[in-house]
Amino acid sequence: MLIFEKGAEGRFATAQAPKVMSSVADLPPEMLRQTRAGLPEVSELQAVRHFTNLSRKNFSIDTQFYPLGSCTMKYNPRGAHKAASLPGFLGRHPLAPESHSQGYLACVYDLQNILKEVTGMAGVSLTPMAGAQGEFAGVAMIKAYHEAREDFARTEIIVPEAAHGTNPATAVMCGYKVVEIPVKADGDVDVDALKSAVGPQTAGIMMTNPSTCGVFERQVEEISKTVHDAGGLLYYDGANLNAILGKVRPGDMGFDVLHMNLHKTFATPHGGGGPGSGPVAVGERLLPYLPTPIVGMQEEQGETRYHWIDDDALPNSIGRLSAFMGNAGIILRAYIYATLLGRDGLHRVGEFSTLNSNYMASLMAKAGFELAYPERRATHEFIITLNKQAKELNVTAMDFAKRLLDYGYHAPTTYFPLLVPECFLIEPTETESIDELEGFVEAMIAIQAEAETSAEMVKGAPYTQPVKRLDDVKAARELDVSFQRNSA
């Protein structure tokens, strides 16, 4: 039942409002609202109960294994949440003077440095509010770079076909044309195709490495040389940074700019869809274009003072991407996570996420599931294809995914990347124990057996969730996206 259907006219959580209704008689009457907005009218208990019960209808890391590929659903340390929620942090106004901001600025400054070190880049701006905005910032910097050199001919961004949807969408938002290049059967980019695609019209390439195919792009140096020789720049989509944290750095691979997804690699909570944080890091060439604000530091007579670096100090910046400085609370959580792990801990992330993924891949292969790239090492994630099951048993990846919910596991990412048919992109992360990994594989084996003997049952799954499969077509055709009192 919707919260709107639970109320009664005139009911509200009285303790939550200022005691008296102050007069607004001084405001122009024609500017005043005439109709009551139909917000819910419930008691505090009704509100708490409603939303508590709603929450119980979710899968989450805290309740289930959630191996959603490309999303790095690792444990979100509760300590990070607690520390970031200290009153001093929650109460700080974004425009508070620097004299009242040294604590917060210190954290931002320290995180900038940590991210520089783990990416091997020269500068960092934390302001982008998610991966996609980080991409935007990165491509906008590439554009600013070419324009500063009066190189206006560069109108194309190259994107491998396995790329995440945000990559081409971002390129277009930055005013570029998108050129897609194919990925080979072994998961690596088709470098020949790349070579024939590059030219004086090439502004740059957007790449993920490891790619969304769950393999490490082995020709990264050749790709780098090809694009650079053509005068383009290399963008690194850092959504998969978890795989290589501490093992290889984007800066060392030849990338000019990248974004990170702090909500993935740096373990900040995903919040049912966000907020995230998508800092950008750049090499020397792009330093002047970093989005603002950034935090700088000065030592003065033994005293450390942190200060904002804004457009005035960085006149060629691509500018501001949010009113203030992005998702400050997520930045804090990421900083805390890095502080808890330290250099050794960050180094281990790549190792153990890769170990977990390869272990699962091995178990699944041994159990007869088809790996999309059987000759390759898995990175922090790997792909299986259920194409055979779809063809022979008429049980699709979607069916396996839904049935997994009945076994208490969140489904992996399905049908992405698009180039592998009936695929599961499986990312266990380093924080899951061997028991969970094995449990998931056992569930898959059990579902395979079910698919062979009772395909219809599997196709009807899930059975144990608050709802059965939903009618998406109806949802789009008979659009109902807002409750109307009389539509109930």
Added chain:
Amino acid sequence: MLIFEKGAEGRFATAQAPKVMSSVADLPPEMLRQTRAGLPEVSELQAVRHFTNLSRKNFSIDTQFYPLGSCTMKYNPRGAHKAASLPGFLGRHPLAPESHSQGYLACVYDLQNILKEVTGMAGVSLTPMAGAQGEFAGVAMIKAYHEAREDFARTEIIVPEAAHGTNPATAVMCGYKVVEIPVKADGDVDVDALKSAVGPQTAGIMMTNPSTCGVFERQVEEISKTVHDAGGLLYYDGANLNAILGKVRPGDMGFDVLHMNLHKTFATPHGGGGPGSGPVAVGERLLPYLPTPIVGMQEEQGETRYHWIDDDALPNSIGRLSAFMGNAGIILRAYIYATLLGRDGLHRVGEFSTLNSNYMASLMAKAGFELAYPERRATHEFIITLNKQAKELNVTAMDFAKRLLDYGYHAPTTYFPLLVPECFLIEPTETESIDELEGFVEAMIAIQAEAETSAEMVKGAPYTQPVKRLDDVKAARELDVSFQRNSA
């Protein structure tokens, strides 16, 4: 699966321990533990996931209507929890000097005064840690009173048969003999029986009013006179104070001493079984015997100073009941609750809890359920008896209770008070909306229909909970109260 079964040897949540293992070489080796204690060995994620999922197996106020009679399961304001969890309160050591305790002491002092006012008594001590300890303190004060007067002949405490089990158990803990007196068919105490029970051996009577029969004891003044005339004192079990808050005060009814259940009347969370808080309030006669510590206040040159009143200042006190001062955090929450409600709000508690209860009673009577005391007003709770259903359909109160769980309602208190067969003691509380009350009655009506047509199905309930009905006999016979690694 038990948490012990999820671990692996050597695993633990590393971030939670001091970094280095310090040496204990200076301690006598024969005093050092030789065997590792078999605590769980799990990661932080495993721990969070395990206990989060365990919590999801509970009914609670935050998730369900929970009309457990005699327990006052009302909404626990989240604001009270938040304020009581402020670092200044959580960090205060119980033995901190008064100079560093004025904030906390002020809250205690204010609550003492509020409780005096709502009970109509002369003095309050907040130290008892739950209702039963409050009872203990109260009866111990009665004993101290008689002994101070060298009246050693008083060896009996009178208790109506409807009394809560803690009443007789407490009397015995205080070294008294228990004399039970009957309750009449209309729910009131049998005053004739009382009159013949009292005498020079009577130390006092323990009474609840409204009684656990869910009715107001109409002869309270006569009872008071009878007991007082015999030289005994009157103890008021305040577990049901919610019914009369702001409407009638125990002090005005003639009681000499009472305890309150702050976790009931003052809305502090019940915590899956506790902690509670059971302050005692007394009339003038018992003031010297209040348990310590208490908080006093002095105005000095316009400055307010709060201070502890301990055994030194109260030499006839029955003494201390805990190492420090009871469940301080619960006391804070109760104070905050009273602060949020204020005088008008406290007054409304009795009114609306009584309104809700009478409404439900009326609905149930109209639906054909049998009220235990149909001629009486319901108080904040009321009793129905399912005796007819048990006899005619072989569907017992227990069966109805279990089936209610399937309908998403926590069962009322069952089989208490013992004098009403197959009873439900139903206490909705004032914080539940009319919708919940009606929903519960509808569920009862539906179960009644099920009982008439499919009794066996009802007797097999619940079906939607994590487990079906449990084998209590096996639990007691083959006692398994502690996990052994090899018993798994």
Added chain:
Amino acid sequence: MPFIPHTDQDIQKMLDVIGVSAIDDLFDEIPKHLRAKSLDKVPEGLSEMDMMRLMSERAQQDAGALCFIGAGAYEHHVPAAVWDVATRGEFMTAYTPYQAEASQGTLQLIYEYQSMMCQLTAMDVSNASLYDGASGLAESVLMAIRANRKSKSRKVLVASGVHPLYEKTVNSIVANQEITLDSVALGSDFRVDQQALQAFEGQDYAALVISQPNFYGSIEDVNALTDWAHAQGMLVIAVVNPTALALLVPPGEWGDTGADIVVGEGQPLGLPLASGGPYFGFICCTNKLVRQMPGRIIGRTVDLDGKEGFTLTLQAREQHIRRSKATSNICTNQGLAVTAATIYMTLLGYEGLSRVASASHANTKALAEKLTSIDGVELLSNGPFFHEFVMSVPGSARDVLEGLAEYSILGGVALSDLVEGADTQAVLVCATEVKTSNDLDVYASALSAVLASKGSV
């Protein structure tokens, strides 16, 4: 190993199954010379206890001031229940509800959120959130350009009472698509100058951006502006404060036909100031424009048994389906902030939100009176205002604010810090419902003291 559960035995077993002898072997496809050395510049890890100590010290450094800054972020009372419930693991540690059946909690909540925003704004459709108000305005501009069938213009007109940082943000974003913004000058009452507006009559703009209340706290004549814009063939983009919506005419009712797109900063709805985020941008529009909407939208539908359920809908607008043809590149949005806002709106209801709005207004009026009764302090906002006003102080606003900061009072923002060319004596001040009348007095006497000690210059 913090957060990594593996024991030595686990690791050995896993390596054996994989068939390698060391974890490092799993990286053998990475060219050796690219392999990173240790991360020297990253400090050693801390235990949670040591981390908490460090962070507590830092948080303490920024704590304790009495804050009268508004300018786009407002201090309101946040009911304790809001974040207690929003941070339940099931809300906080889930992700985008791709598996609808296992995400009905988040999905229903967003559907309810969308409904509440439609109620507040009097619009037909809301999405599931954008990043923040400023970037949300950029998305609205892009949306208006796409949506305005009558105009081919790549220009948008901005009533210059819009937040200057929003304008900067919009520029950073839309300039890449050769979209430009022009501004209408402001009158001396900090409201749109009708004269200046007339100068744009007949020009081709895709949309007019109207802020209500505007950056200076002033209440604009939105009805006239809306009708004017529509008469010019422009779409109307309303930038609104959601608290104010409980008092002021909702954008869906502006002028004859209402605004077309409504956007704003969701922070006042239960989000702490928190250095600027996470907040969230809300965006609503008319039914007609729904297919141009950026970001996620949740729809109500039924399951196989005909039971009500919720799911992501109209995904064909989104990047994961439409890629380069998507309405926006946004993917991760501000889910948890929306969760909190939904609980906030539920707890407050229309009645509560109205009281918050009117109490904020009353406090701000009272503060303006107190401060401007100080010698040399003048009220510059001479039109009606909501919960912010502009005053002029003797001497430099920056200096005065610095002086106040020494009294632990953050007295507002110097307009010239944010608006190029603004009066250097002007301060933008805000007082919401959280301020007591004593707080206002404390501000007033500190200001008197600061001015006195500066010799009033």
Added chain:
Amino acid sequence: MPFIPHTDQDIQKMLDVIGVSAIDDLFDEIPKHLRAKSLDKVPEGLSEMDMMRLMSERAQQDAGALCFIGAGAYEHHVPAAVWDVATRGEFMTAYTPYQAEASQGTLQLIYEYQSMMCQLTAMDVSNASLYDGASGLAESVLMAIRANRKSKSRKVLVASGVHPLYEKTVNSIVANQEITLDSVALGSDFRVDQQALQAFEGQDYAALVISQPNFYGSIEDVNALTDWAHAQGMLVIAVVNPTALALLVPPGEWGDTGADIVVGEGQPLGLPLASGGPYFGFICCTNKLVRQMPGRIIGRTVDLDGKEGFTLTLQAREQHIRRSKATSNICTNQGLAVTAATIYMTLLGYEGLSRVASASHANTKALAEKLTSIDGVELLSNGPFFHEFVMSVPGSARDVLEGLAEYSILGGVALSDLVEGADTQAVLVCATEVKTSNDLDVYASALSAVLASKGSV
């Protein structure tokens, strides 16, 4: 109406169904002259916002000191996850698990708690909690009196290293049943004086109470004490600190046959200092004594389908069944505190708890060295100690502590405040793992300064 959801329509409908015309009519069975007037002395209600402000100010008054007090309540790092999970509504707002099927969360958790306590203490059985350590000791004494079949004595012997406030509490409770406590004197090393003990040889006591470490922080020779008591036909009641159990021989292994009853304060297991509560008392015993155990016990069993499940068991010991014949009157216990402790023990594990214990010990040793290197300060604890020691300061301990408090250092407790007749120069000091070496230095220099300013007298 705060927390009351009723609208006027609701009320009218309800009154109509009941058949009365006003709420007041529902109270017509209460004699009119007894009806209360308004509660004048209770202040007016506050909104949550105003309440938070009031409480924040009060909390702030007590905040900020560096605390070296132990004496039964210890400051340990509490992992953030502990209370985040423990305060989930389903744990916090449920009650005693009477409906087992709808309470498996709480029931399984308590079963796990009981198992952990048995592991820590090396005992067979644990209950679900008592109120606190002190009242728990009273219950243990009552239990021992009931349980000791060999002795009809109503006396219990207490090794006087037991916490003085525990002794007071026990007395308040058991004196009502004419049970008395006698104390064995303490030696100069703050441990039981063997000579004094011998004096009780052959006397009839139901039990001997042994504290490990004792109130003074000293480690007792528990093996000898246990064997001596058993030889005298006394049961052994062990009072232990649960953190110390990770380092020291568990009571189940004391002497030849182990302690019979183990009791203690659970606070160190994840509970904040919080002015003294809620904490919880734990109690464990041998299988033989289980039917004498006070309080609730959870058992593992199976459901109708043979599936594992948990339920209250041995209820025939309890007041709600046995009434006047119950083993105790306890009903509501300390459920939520136990929930937190169970999560704490799970997160720490044996390894973590050992490190907490040894780091606390190391810090205390270091502090003792630092403080006693100050002129005139002497270590009185000359036997082995765990995480507390007694030192002697020049002049009055109370004065010195007051001096330290002005430096925001709570330097310990003056022994004479708690122990009648104790040395007025003696201070009991504690340093747990939360203290840094800098904290210890801060204490040491403040103490030097205080002593210097007092002219060292």
